[in-house]
Each structure stands twice: as C-alpha cells, then as structure tokens.
Amino acid sequence: MAKALEGIRVVDMTHVQAGPVCTQLLAWMGADVIKIEQPGKGDVTRSQLRDIPDVDSLYFTMLNSNKRSLELNMKDEGDKEVFTELVRQSDILVENFGPGVLDRMGYTWEAIQEINPKLIFASLKGFGPGPLQDAKAYENIAQATGGGMSTTGFPDGPPVVAGAQIGDSGNAVHLFGAICAALFQRTHTHKGQRVQISMRGGILNLCRVKIRDHQRLDHGPLNEYPMDEFGDYVPRAGNASGGGQPGWALKCAGGGENDYLYVVIQPQVWKSLAKTIGHEELADHPDYATPGARLPRLIEIWAMIEEWTQTKSKWDAFKELNEAGVPCGPVYSTKDIMEDEGLHNEGMLVKVDHPDRGEYVTVGCPFTLSDTPVEITRSPLLGEHNEEIRQLLASSNPKLEAAGAQ
Numbered sequence: 001m002a003k004a005l006e007g008i009r010v011v012d013m014t015h016v017q018a019g020p021v022c023t024q025l026l027a028w029m030g031a032d033v034i035k036i037e038q039p040g041k042g043d044v045t046r047s048q049l050r051d052i053p054d055v056d057s058l059y060f061t062m063l064n065s066n067k068r069s070l071e072l073n074m075k076d077e078g079d080k081e082v083f084t085e086l087v088r089q090s091d092i093l094v095e096n097f098g099p100g101v102l103d104r105m106g107y108t109w110e111a112i113q114e115i116n117p118k119l120i121f122a123s124l125k126g127f128g129p130g131p132l133q134d135a136k137a138y139e140n141i142a143q144a145t146g147g148g149m150s151t152t153g154f155p156d157g158p159p160v161v162a163g164a165q166i167g168d169s170g171n172a173v174h175l176f177g178a179i180c181a182a183l184f185q186r187t188h189t190h191k192g193q194r195v196q197i198s199m200r201g202g203i204l205n206l207c208r209v210k211i212r213d214h215q216r217l218d219h220g221p222l223n224e225y226p227m228d229e230f231g232d233y234v235p236r237a238g239n240a241s242g243g244g245q246p247g248w249a250l251k252c253a254g255g256g257e258n259d260y261l262y263v264v265i266q267p268q269v270w271k272s273l274a275k276t277i278g279h280e281e282l283a284d285h286p287d288y289a290t291p292g293a294r295l296p297r298l299i300e301i302w303a304m305i306e307e308w309t310q311t312k313s314k315w316d317a318f319k320e321l322n323e324a325g326v327p328c329g330p331v332y333s334t335k336d337i338m339e340d341e342g343l344h345n346e347g348m349l350v351k352v353d354h355p356d357r358g359e360y361v362t363v364g365c366p367f368t369l370s371d372t373p374v375e376i377t378r379s380p381l382l383g384e385h386n387e388e389i390r391q392l393l394a395s396s397n398p399k400l401e402a403a404g405a406q
C-alpha cells in the first residue's frame with residue numbers, strides 16, 4: 001500500500017531540532033527525505049549532548065529517523081551542481097538556516113523557481129518580517145519573544161520556559177501542516193510556492209489563550225487566575241487552567257516531586273467530585289454548587305480536594321476521580337513515561353536499533369493515518385548514502401557525472 005507521501009522527495013537542509021522534526025514527520029508519511037550535511041561535520045546535533053563517545057547522540061538519532069544522509073559542501077561549485085540537480089528532481093526543500101544563509105549560497109527563491117518551478121520551498125526562521133528578521137533564534141528565544149515565558153511559572157517567581165519544546169518541535173508541526181497544504185495546492189496549480197514560518201509566530205499561535213486573557217483585562221479581573229490584583233498584562237498563572245474550567249495540580253501521597261494529580265472542576269460533575277472526596281454536603285450547597293459561587297473559593301476548594309488526594313497515590317486518586325467522571329491526570333515523570341506500557345503499545349515509544357549505539361528508545365509519530373502505517377527506521381550515519389544518491393542523480397544527468405559526482 002502506498003503511503004500518504006510516497007513518491008515525494010524532500011531536500012532536507014535542516015539542522016538542530018525544529019527543521020529535522022518536520023522532515024522526520026514527512027519521512028514517516030512516506031517521503032524520501034535526503035538530509036544534506038556539511039562534509040565531515042554533519043548536523044551539529046550529531047555531536048551535541050553525547051552520551052556515548054564518538055557515537056551519534058540521541059539528540060540527533062531521535063530527530064532524524066527514516067532519512068538518508070548526503071554530504072555536500074555548499075561552498076564547492078561541484079557539490080552545488082549536485083545540489084542543483086537534487087532540487088530539480090525533488091518536490092520539497094526545507095531549511096532552517098540563519099537568515100540569509102541559503103541566499104548567500106546562491107539559492108534565492110527566484111533562483112530555486114528557475115531550477116524547479118514545482119518545488120515547494122519551506123523556511124523556518126526565528127522571526128517574521130520586521131525589526132527582528134535578521135536575528136538568529138533558538139527554542140527559548142522563541143518562547144521569550146512569543147509570549148510563552150512571561151505567562152509561564154508562578155506569579156512570585158521569574159519567567160519560566162516550558163519543558164515541552166514548543167518553539168522547536170511545536171513549530172515543526174506547524175511547518176509540516178503548511179508544507180502538506182502547499183503540496184495539496186500544487187495538485188491544482190501544478191506549481192510550487194514559498195512556505196515561511198517564524199518560531200515566534202508559532203509560539204504566539206500556541207499562546208492564543210493568553211492574548212484572549214489580555215483583552216479580557218479591560219473588562220474586569222481574570223477570576224480563574226490565582227490572584228486578585230491585575231496590572232496591564234497577563235500575569236503568570238501557576239497551574240491554573242487556561243480553559244473555561246478551573247484546574248490545579250494537587251499533592252498526592254508519596255511526597256515525591258511528581259506525586260501530583262492535575263484536577264479540573266467540570267460543572268456537570270461537581271456533585272460526584274464532592275461525594276468522592278467525602279464532602280457530599282457541598283454538592284448542593286449554594287456557596288459551592290455553581291461555577292460562579294466556586295470561583296472566589298477556589299483556593300479553599302483545592303485545599304479540600306488536596307486533603308483527599310494526599311491520602312492516595314496519584315494513580316489511585318486518578319482511578320477514583322476518573323471513575324466519578326472528573327477530568328484529571330497524574331503528573332508523569334520521565335521514568336513513569338518510559339515505563340508506561342500503553343505508550344509502548346500505541347507506538348509513541350519505539351525501540352530502534354542503531355549500528356553504533358545499539359538499541360535505543362525514540363518517540364513515535366504523534367498521529368496515525370489508517371492507510372499510512374509508520375515504520376520507524378534508524379537515523380543515517382553521516383554521508384551513509386553519498387554514493388547511492390550521487391549515482392541516482394548522475395543517472396539522469398550525465399553532465400553531472402562529468403562534473404565530479406562519484
């Protein structure tokens with residue numbers, strides 16, 4: 001059975017995290033992804049955060065599955081001819097170099113359109129057009145400038161970055177969606193287009209609810225936030241829920257730093273929540289029975305529920321509240337995650353074999369298509385596919401062979 005993107009070839013000029021995660025998704029959907037790497041060096045992540053000497057790091061192997069690696073020196077004229085031929089024979093080019101790098105290599109959007117008018121040319125940068133457009137960016141810079149950091153953490157503490165890599169891996173998903181849309185449009189227009197994404201813009205998209213709250217400030221306090229006084233910006237809300245229902249992380253038995261259960265008070269199950277925690281008298285009490293009545297008492301209510309959760313493990317508390325229909329979730333440590341059989345069974349944690357490092361666990365594809373099963377294969381060694389890709393390109397361009405493809 002053909003996969004969703006079978007027959008699509010991707011020139012992968014990405015590095016670090018944001019770009020490689022996008023092209024890994026394209027590869028999992030069946031595209032032939034050819035990663036261009038600097039000869040002898042490769043993607044900087046191959047050697048960053050290494051856990052085993054001289055072996056490609058987990059940072060690299062977990063972001064570059066199912067790809068082929070071709071070393072090309074983009075400052076060498078012969079290699080640039082190979083690259084030009086590859087662009088000619090491909091459908092998508094993805095890059096996340098610093099601003100202007102590809103232009104300096106001679107591959108402007110105009111030049112690329114001349115080489116292959118059907119090519120979708122996708123770029124991820126730190127910032128969109130404007131004063132910051134020439135600035136480099138990393139994950140936390142995107143979180144700082146896109147509204148993520150100022151709204152994360154507790155009100156009496158400093159701004160905090162999210163552990164989830166929303167600037168890199170989060171934006172990779174934005175980029176993947178945009179490329180797929182462009183690919184679909186090409187089926188009608190028969191021509192490529194420019195796809196551009198800024199990491200800061202992507203963070204802002206994910207901070208949408210905070211911009212909602214900013215505009216609510218003009219009309220009174222944000223009652224679901226854990227404070228009474230507000231300035232002219234949205235404060236850090238600790239663990240308050242960003243949705244319409246109040247939520248908080250509550251301590252459970254065990255005393256470990258992740259022995260917490262996140263509980264949401266959903267109006268329709270207030271009675272069963274009150275009953276489960278042993279406060280049936282509050283089920284119909286006028287001071288507690290409606291969302292409006294509960295809002296000014298949230299701190300007191302969290303303390304009451306926590307008195308109950310602290311008598312149980314996070315798993316038992318989860319089970320009981322879940323059975324009562326209360327939305328809640330235990331806080332999983334990375335150890336809990338790695339030991340979760342369900343995640344292994346559903347393919348979100350996958351064992352992969354690697355010639356240099358042996359077996360390791362990677363994170364699987366976060367979505368499933370019934371007609372495109374994902375089979376995760378290991379990341380390529382640096383230049384592992386030099387010969388086969390050069391031969392493939394030379395077979396349809398004999399001039400290239402003469403120019404040094406071997």
Ligand code: COA
Nearest residue numbers: 016017018037038072073074075096097098125126136137
């Ligand atoms: N052959 C020859 N040279 C190559 C090459 C190749 N195959 N691949 C890259 N290079 C060169 C580039 O030409 C460039 O040289 P130049 O500045 O002389 O033109 C150089 O490597 C560095 O490229 P750059 O992308 O600017 O890397 P950097 O290490 O200085 O910066 C980032 C890294 C991530 C900050 C930057 O790439 C960036 O801001 N990217 C956009 C946002 C982003 O993706 N951030 C990271 C998210 S994980």
